[in-house]
Amino acid sequence: KAGVTQTPRYLIKTRGQQVTLSCSPISGHRSVSWYQQTPGQGLQFLFEYFSETQRNKGNFPGRFSGRQFSNSRSEMNVSTLELGDSALYLCASSLVGGGPPGELFFGEGSRLTVL
């Protein structure tokens, strides 16, 4: 079956702009989470959605937001981009909605460069 699909794979923006990243989870998966990965900070949790509701949020400023649609597809948005937002943004989907964490299936990521 198809894996987690993230689009776009690469993008370049300038400071002050905004960006929207998309994630299509594995069919049947209702939980989608987002992570930011940078060389300095490693993998950091952004937020997690389950059945269109944000269940958890990491320690990121309000410029980072997300949403999930009824078909479980998710988008994240970063407004007023800063140089430090340059990173690999990873989306992961999971079949599990509760109980043990289960297996996260990651996409290949969207690499954002802010100039």
Next chain:
Amino acid sequence: LAKTTQPISMDSYEGQEVNITCSHNNIATNDYITWYQQFPSQGPRFIIQGYKTKVTNEVASLFIPADRKSSTLSLPRVSLSDTAVYYCLVGGEYGNKLVFGAGTILRVKS
């Protein structure tokens, strides 16, 4: 949130068994221990998950002592393709944010 501590890097040779230990002193009762592998420019890939004692699958084993304050990922007979970063995560029911530590860079040499 439980914080994890892992060695920054490890070196091994092909065919050897590799054990990577993760410390998680403040693990909570509901927390599970999960390990992921990541290759450059790819998303992490699930290896194994456990709660206590020992768990084994086709690629690895996970040893968790009774106090659960640490865990050890065991990779039998590693190959060059096992060169990657390995992350230990501690988290409870999904919906609790999973925190990735710094990871362990494993380098397998021929």
